[in-house]
Amino acid sequence: GESVGLHLPTLSVQEGDNSIINCAYSNSASDYFIWYKQESGKGPQFIIDIRSNMDKRQGQRVTVLLNKTVKHLSLQIAATQPGDSAVYFCAESGNTPLVFGKGTRLSVIA
Amino acid sequence: EAGVAQSPRYKIIEKRQSVAFWCNPISGHATLYWYQQILGQGPKLLIQFQNNGVVDDSQLPKDRFSAERLKGVDSTLKIQPAKLEDSAVYLCASSHLPKQFFGPGTRLTVL
Numbered sequence: 001g002e003s004v005g006l007h008l009p010t011l012s013v014q015e016g017d018n019s020i021i022n023c024a025y026s027n028s029a030s031d032y033f034i035w036y037k038q039e040s041g042k043g044p045q046f047i048i049d050i051r052s053n054m055d056k057r058q059g060q061r062v063t064v065l066l067n068k069t070v071k072h073l074s075l076q077i078a079a080t081q082p083g084d085s086a087v088y089f090c091a092e093s094g095n096t097p098l099v100f101g102k103g104t105r106l107s108v109i110a
Numbered sequence: 111e112a113g114v115a116q117s118p119r120y121k122i123i124e125k126r127q128s129v130a131f132w133c134n135p136i137s138g139h140a141t142l143y144w145y146q147q148i149l150g151q152g153p154k155l156l157i158q159f160q161n162n163g164v165v166d167d168s169q170l171p172k173d174r175f176s177a178e179r180l181k182g183v184d185s186t187l188k189i190q191p192a193k194l195e196d197s198a199v200y201l202c203a204s205s206h207l208p209k210q211f212f213g214p215g216t217r218l219t220v221l
């Protein structure tokens with residue numbers, strides 16, 4: 001079935017470096033994508049979203065890139081900090097409830 | 111702005127017992143969701159409400175799970191009877207479409 005997935009289950013980066021978290025989706029009808037950050041013991045926290053009529057959107061220290069040709073979504077975190085350590089989920093929607101991937105665990109090495 | 115509130119935060123029960131979770135969404139959010147998150151996985155939608163009506167409950171195990179949203183504000187999710195595989199975090203979210211905002215979740219352990 002169609003689903004949202006992630007290329008890497010874990011990612012370790014040095015503090016201060018940039019992080020790139022990838023996500024592949026297979027539902028070509030999806031027109032809305034969202035990234036969440038989930039820290040241990042907490043609910044998912046909204047980071048940034050993007051609609052399919054855009055290919056890039058920037059927030060504070062974060063950028064989401066959408067490549068509809070290859071159905072790929074990425075989250076870039078600039079100057080990664082220890083507080084960025086968490087599990088990151090992408091989710092997609094196309095007039096349907098959000099479908100979440102399994103997540104990527106980001107570990108920041110001080 | 112207050113976030114989504116959930117209680118209890120933790121619950122331990124034995125299999126075949128009943129349990130109920132409560133959610134208070136962000137004020138003004140008409141849409142409310144209940145998700146189940148098994149360890150190591152992303153959240154899976156159980157049920158979606160629009161005001162006090164059910165929009166989608168296709169993935170709710172209706173033989174044991176029930177949910178209601180009386181008056182279109184607070185919601186409760188009940189499991190009766192619980193099974194071992196129900197051990198998970200139960201997340202409530204509300205939305206001002208399309209963004210969803212999540213509560214802290216209730217961690218359920220079924221022994």
